[in-house]
Amino acid sequence: MLHRFANPNRFSRLAAAILPWSAAGTVVLFSSGLYFVLFASPADYQQGDSVRIMYVHVPAAWIALACYSFIAAASGVSLIWKHPLADVAARSAAPLGAGFTVIVLATGSLWGKTTWGTWWVWDARLTSVLVLLFLYLGHIALTNAFDNPARGAKAAAILALVGFVNIPIIKFSVDWWNTLHQPASLVRLDGPAIDPSMLTPLLLMGVAFTFYFVTMLLVRMRADLAARKARALRLSAPG
């Protein structure tokens, strides 16, 4: 089934068809999400209104981790089945993931200053997310370090798979070590430990961020394919 969309033109057409819907969905979800976040959800009894940073920080973290997993999966597909678009997908997703990781670190730092009194602490969760940022940057650098783009894509694919060990470390860091960062309150064996009035805006923002990621990924992939086509045309032009 995957190979049905191995044809870049067919994929570009499919992406063009999906794009208006995902873009519209992004706008709608962000608007309703932000309404809930800013107005229709309660302030925390301890943190006050600064708890609303959570609604940006946590979904961005979900997307940063999911994006790296997506890149690792695309890298696996590229190396095993040599799907033509897997490299394009990984290459397009990496800067998005890096951006979301920066958002996580920045919003987390702001939130930490208001609640913990410090901008940064070297505990397991923050350190492993910082390592995730470096892995993203390394992936981007490696992709662009070769004159032959295919070579860069394959090298970056191996790097993405080697670095995937960091993802479970990030997820379970707050359980395995005694960290300042709070432990898991959502994806736990006992179920979510968060009130529905806060869970709803959180999930809404999560879906909004996902739609945003999908929209931007499709835009970047189409741009990558168009750039490849332009380069091929330029190289084959006579004279």
Next chain:
Amino acid sequence: MIRLLLLIRRELKLAFRGGTDAAMAVVFFILAATLFPFGIGPDIEVLPRIGGGVIWVVALLASMLSLERMFSADYEDGSLEQFVLSPLPMGMVALAKMISHWLTTGVLLLAAAPVLAVFYNLPSTAFVPLIVSMLLGTPTLSLIGAIGAALTLGARRSGVLISLLVLPLYIPVLIFGSLVVDSALAGREYGSLLMVLGGFLLVALATAPWATAAALRQAID
């Protein structure tokens, strides 16, 4: 097994013929470690507190310096292509390179570490933990570093790129290695930390030759 030893012997012969290349990493190790007392002042109280971490960080950087040359010479003169075409398993070739990198860099760092421990006024209780932690950690650095070296073959600015790729993967080894020295200084037990370092080494031994072989093969294609 014989083939592995023959490959290692080849690498060591080439390293000795190369002259002072391996020694340069150790000289950098000592030089860079001596920069810190100049930078922060030779306060006899501060130096032992940062000594374990500084020695570990500088060992990391020194180990990283020689990564670029691990495969590049063979890549440029075509020997790597011969290795790929030969019936030798590429994992064995990669492992031979990693072991000889450790023998020519890591072991020398191990030998220089006591000198630096003296420079940083580390008490004698910290010497053995430092050496044992580096004994377990430096092979892991060679193993992981080889992945970075193989991935960047033929890249532009591969020296800096290797650092960017390999340093995030080095961080866990660094954390536990310097924790061993700190625990020894504080009088806490460090056996479990050494076991974690040993675990890293075993995981790296199991996975790094495989990943490096994959990277080498697609560098040749």
